[in-house]
Amino acid sequence: MKTYDAIIVGAGHNGLTTAAFLAKAGLDVVCVEKNDYIGGAAVSRNLYENWMYSNCSYVCSLLRPEIYRSLELHKHGLQVTPYGGSVTFMENGDYFGSYHDPEVAYREMARFSRHDADSYERYSADTMRQCRFIRDFLLRTPPDPTSFKLNDIKELIAIGNKFLEMGQDRMYETIRFWTMSVAEYLDEYFETDVIKAARSGSGIIGTALGIHSPGTAYVLLHHYMGDVDGNVGTWGFARGGMGAVSNSIAGAFQAYGGELRTEAGVDQIIVKKGKATGVALENGEEIEGRIVVSAMDVKRTFLKCMNKSDLPESFYNRVENFKIRGSSGKLNIALDGMPTFPALPEGSSLYISDMHFIDSMERMERAYDDWKDGTWSKDPYVDMTIPTAVDPTMAPPGKHFMSCFIQYCPHKLEGRDWTDPEREEFAKTVIEQIANYSPDFKELILHYEIRTPQDIEDQIGITEGNIFHGELTMDQLLFNRPVPGYAQYRAPVAGLYMCGSSVHPGGGVMAAPGANAAREILADLKRPSTVPENFGDD
């Protein structure tokens, strides 16, 4: 029986990234995927006639340009097209838009408050300062503060120096920033409710927290630190849908000689004499590997695909308590034409933007209240995009694909499974909310796909359908991610590694966890690294 150098479990974008960098280093790598398609949550699916659906993740910004470049993803078909801004429709018939052009953005804010328009510059600089602090660590392995290994000490000193560099006031600011709520953070700069509401959304996306919950300011940062071609904070559409990201990484992986196997779900990671030696597939087949790398979230990896007896008790308990709560759903819609939004001027650039339909901080928090009550938000925070307003490849000319990300939506309804009528009710909630601002929207709907967190878990495998493979709160970030002592991509079992979004730097279509894991694995194997370093901004 053949023994691979490495078996990667899960062909999502992180699994594929690890696979590609290991194959690039000359290893004999197989990547196994349970579904009959690859991509995990970065996927394009043909679910209706000639429409392609980005039916899970839907926009691209965090994908590290270093990885894009190093794997030559453009040669494997990836193209990311940036798009305009965002718009929040208001109950009074008005709207608040964000624009790419800073002067237009200024005038729009000044329409509501000159104070807020002026304050934006300071907000932007303060947020960028935090971004700069964290961005450098995205493509680095977090140091273990309790180890006295040279690399860890060096890394800690680097972080410390970066921190000290900020100066006293800003060090205080930073410590506050990491623990405060997005609502408090925004209160320090803005007075207009709709402006705060529009900006607060980024603080809760994918997170089972409300805008007033501590730690959500950081989540805002997580959505702000991406960039498209150096334009920090810009978001883009992957041409052909988010599957283009995974497909291009898979293309690179195969070009380096890697082997991809679909419909090969892993039932068990095999451990012999304290070392991972391969995987047993659901169909009973066994594959041998010198190392096994799991791109699955930590709960699925350790609680479902391993024997408890192979793991240290404390580790097992930590994983059990890892926060990975389902908080968001999706509604993916095929449209017969572009819906009109009468509030917007004709031809407005905001038709190519993220659209939102909650205009106050109170409504944002109330949406969270529903989730705490065990049900979906009756007035949800929807992050809606129409990628086909830019992308000619995902629907026939003149037709459109609409992606609605919906916050909040629980994994279980009041603790029990969703029923089909409830799923339909959930969809209806979203459709009605959008229809309030677009009278022709409903009649344009040709087909839709509902995805509750439970659906996402069932189809993709992410525990509770949490888009980040675990929440991005301070207790689960950096050297605490996924659990203290195991942040350097190595599992407690020899030969077993973690490369999914449960590890640093976390979720989003970033590919950084996958790249960082590959670098650590290659170091263990005493091979030269194929993983690029951070470009750096300075």
Next chain:
Amino acid sequence: MTIQEVHQGRLRTPFFSRISALDTVNQWHEWKGYSSADTLYCEDTEYFAIRNATAVFDLTPMTKYRITGPETAAYINRLVTRDMDKIKPGRVAYAVWCDDRGQVIDDGTIFHLKEGEYRLCSQERHFAWLQAAAIGFDVSIKEETADIAALAVQGPTSFSVLSKMGLDGLAELKPFGLMNFDFDGADLMVSRTGFTGDLGYELWIEPAKAELLWDALFEAGKLHGIRAMGTHALELARIEAGYLAAYHDFLPADATVRTGRTRSPLELGLDWLVDFKKPNFNGRRALAEEKRRGSTWRLVKLDIEGNKAAHHSYIFAKEKGNKSEIGFVTSAAWSPVCKQNIAIGTVRTPHGKVGSTVWVEIYYQREMHWARAMAKATVFDKPFWFPPRRSATPPGPY
């Protein structure tokens, strides 16, 4: 007598009414006397229209000559360095032409319109030189820049747009081919050419029909993401495609004062355009001599580490130690579509062989302070961006 007064101020192309109607940023420059837009609404959006949908560029100010007469083919073949006998009617060729010292005067495209009839299209004006080179040939040369309105229609959906406009048979048109269509009773020439390195076409029509053509094009393109673009977006696409630009990557030999500032085609990586099998062409003797003795300069395409664009950078052979530079960057950009830090430069031979490593000194500013980086670069000889759709025939819908 009637005096035909010269036009004061900037000229307007026949598309001006349409372009200015789309303009929101009021950012124009002069191009050979004409008003030409830098950008119309947003450079990024315009650039991505080239790479993702369809972008339309007004290239009317491009200098155009019609060359006719019984000896035109022989004249053209004598004029440029490449073998033009291979360029049959209905085909287009990229070409360079040199002075007697084998130094490049300009580059451009030559359209073999029909037997014995050519159009030469270039950045600079060459009427006097074209006439001087015509001695002994029975040809007639006519400047026709203002007589032809021209649009570049570039991008992955450009074929869909033009098909929807009713240009039947376009599917068969190969790269560097041209076809003629009837458009509202006028002749519309379409060539599969462009300056973007992507799927794309150029449209040529009499000025009286220009606005009608624009309207038809934008109507047809409505559902295919059509957008107008300015020169800034085009310039970025041009560098990604690895195309040279006069006054950036070389200087027209006849307008250059200082010795050693001009370049030969061999020094511009255009060896493939020089056919020594031809008995005669302008600059042949000098180029043959250069080939024998070796060139002084070499054009390099650079893939540079990091993400800071290497504008105006010196190029060095080594990172440290050797103080003297071996050349400099002439065009540079961060390529959004390749996610590569790319540049075109010129270095002294024997440096800059394909696959070799050079070092680029990059100065960049961050919040007032300047910083300097020595970035490693690999020499490349292919276009940075060359998607399969560029040469696919028939082209796909996107």
